[in-house]
Amino acid sequence: MHAKKDIPTGVIILLAGYGLVPAGLPEVDPTYLSPTSLVASADGKRLYVAEATAGRVAVVDVACGKVIREVAVACHPSGLALSSDGRWLYVTSAVPEGVVQVIDLDNEAVTDTIHVGHTPVALALAPDGQTLYVCNRFDNNVGIIDLRLGRQSGTVAVPREPVAATITRNGRFLFVANLLPASAANTRHVAASVSVIDTGAARLVKNIELPDGSTNLRGIALSPDGKHAYVTHILSRYHFPTAYIERGWVNTNAMTVIDVPSQRYVNTVLLDDIDRGAANPYGVACTADGKHLVVAHAGTHEVSVIDRAALHARLLSARSARCFASSSTSRSARRFLDAGYCAQDIPNDLTFLAGLRRRVKLQGKGPRGVAVVGPKGYVAEYFSDSVAVVDLGANAREQTTSIPLGPARTMTEIRRGEMAFNDASHALGGWHSCASCHLDDGRANALNWDLLNDGVLNPKNAKSLLLAHATPPAMVTGVRANAEIAVRSGIRYVQFAVAPRETAEAMDAYLKSLKPVASPCLVEGKMSEAAREGEVLFRKAGCTRCHAGPLYTDLARHDVGTGTDDETNTSYDTPTLVEAWRTAPYLHDGRAATIEQVLTTFNPADKHGRTSILGEEEISHLAAYVLTR
Ligand code: HEC
Ligand code: HEC
DSSP states (O other), rough: OOOOOOSSSHHHHHHHHHHHHOTTSSOOOOOOOOOOEEEEEETSSSSEETTTTTTTTEEEEEEEEEEEEEEEEEESSSEEOOTTTSSSEEEEEEESSSEEEEEEETTTTEEEEEESSSSEEEEEOOTEEEEEEEGGGGGEEEEEETTTEEEEEEEEOOOOEEEEEEETTSOOOOOOSSSSOOOOOSSSHHHHEEEEEEETTTTTHHHHHHTEHHHHHHHEEETTTEEEEEEEEEEETTTSSSSOOOOGEEEHHHHEEEETTTTTTEEEESSSSSTTTOEEEEEEEOTTOOOEEEEEETTTTTTEEEEEHHHHHHHHHHHOOOOOOOOTTTHHHHHHOOOSOOOOGGGTTTTTTTEEEEEEEEESOOEEEEEEEEEEEEEEEETTTTTEEESTTTTOOOEEEESSSSSOOOOOOOHHHHHHTTOTTGGGGOOOOOHHHHHTTTOOOSSSEEEEEESSSOOOOOOOHHHHHHHHSSSTTTTSSSHHHHHHHHIIIISSSOOOOHHHHHHHHHTTOOOOOTTTBBBBBBBOOHHHHHHHHHHHHGGGTEEEEEETOOOEOOOOSSSOOOTOOOOOOOOTTTTTTGGGBBBBBBBBSSSHHHHTTTTTTSSSSSSTSHHHHHHHHHHHHTOOO
């Protein structure tokens, strides 16, 4: 059935066994398992759990709640899909030279390894079991794998960083969650979208726009009747200065409902309570009877169990509720006039789920992927190396249990730092973790924020924290002498928390351990001809004067003609260009969606390198070079 493998399985088992974590992933002790996602067999008897840092898939017997086998796979297993007959399990290896492996579950052995794109993280299998779709996160595309041929036969481009996908019952459309917005950050509407792909035509037909401030899309699930899709994400209130965190002033945590047949946005509901955030919504699943939706909250270590029928009834009543107002009534006044719900107010309503949802505290930490079997939810607990079992029934006990996937281990400082970075439970009200704005691996969520370190009303684009400690000073304006100080300011002034010294030190250790990921713009690990031409131009245009040395920064501030702050402060700290391929949008206020724009539209007077001497092709070569760093 599957074409001959071209990576010998033995090599992969060896690599996984020795825990060689590829460049770009946080250096964690490979003895951790880090379960990220899981799937249940159709008969509900088995769970298959991808253990990211262990490089293996655990097979859990649901009835006895124990791991019965472990299958070694390639590094960083992440996305899973199971054939409907339960015979084949497909697993992605989320590394730059990504692969999808095929496991024959009868023999519990890897039988095929299919090369796909850069960092494949999620899968969706067509109902006929012949085509597999893979989210190639950093190639910004969805790969189409023909399983009979055993290869990726095509790709469909999507806006930015696809991380989750689900396919309609009839297999005609694929709904794909993009992690991040793809636009400049200073426009009126900045949000990530859900892409719809027509599988027959292998074509992107639509990007369903989410509300302004939607980022960190993580999970997508279909209702059993196939009529609705549910997408988890953060809904950021990035327009407001971050002076205050309660009642979702900075970040709210949300789920968007999509009507599948019409491919239309229905609405976005907040998963928080008015006085308590439910941070970092991650995996989502629907029970087979359609009664419940289960959402994992990675930041607050809990799940939401939502009564689905009641949710839709409330959404419907909102749609039909008339706003008793005339066209001259102001928007804010209209809200108070309406006794029921106005559909457009729902994304701001922290009471919307009241009475429809149970919040269930988990014993483990860092819940991510979710699967359901009958009346039970199973949740991968990333930092505890366990799977939570949650009773979803109406009379469920609040008590949850956890299935350990391996022996409990003492965490290294780096691992504790990674956990603290992803933890919202120490933030005031549990509203957000560092990962809410810096993603779960310390990068950036592409939004502008008006932090208070440099006064108000001067928003700055979120910075990636890769190399932050190696490139002082910190912050765009350099107001913090180094990243250590910035980390402590983040805890105090962005999370409004008091954390023990060890927590900040562990975060430093974690952030220092981050390694750059190889650029997807490299061709077989090497620069293209255009990029090599660009390297020459990088010197010729004077870029190396400031973007100097191996980290591409002279660690100093310069006025490059991009100033938006007050006249006394139009100099900004030279940013590193390492991983520039993934840090769009660019410049301190995220005004440039592309490197080309940095070098042309936003460099009219040659204050930012001598780019006016370059022709269009040279600009594209220069950009190509920067994108390989
Ligand atoms: C509300 C979104 C948000 C949250 C939450 C957040 N940050 Fe940031 N962070 C930003 C933005 C925006 C910047 C860039 C601002 C600037 O440069 O002026 C930044 C910059 C930084 C920097 C400086 C990086 C550099 O190289 O200059 C560090 C370090 C940092 N954050 C650490 C943290 C830590 C640790 C946490 C959690 C305790 C955290 N942040 C939480 C938005 C956030
Ligand atoms: C005089 C010093 C200086 C020179 C010369 C210079 N840069 Fe910069 N560069 C900066 C500073 C400072 C910023 C930050 C500006 C801002 O945020 O508004 C920056 C920002 C950038 C960014 C955006 C990075 C990000 O993450 O937002 C890119 C890309 C870039 N420079 C590329 C180049 C290229 C290519 C050249 C040569 C044509 C060049 N720079 C020349 C100082 C310089």
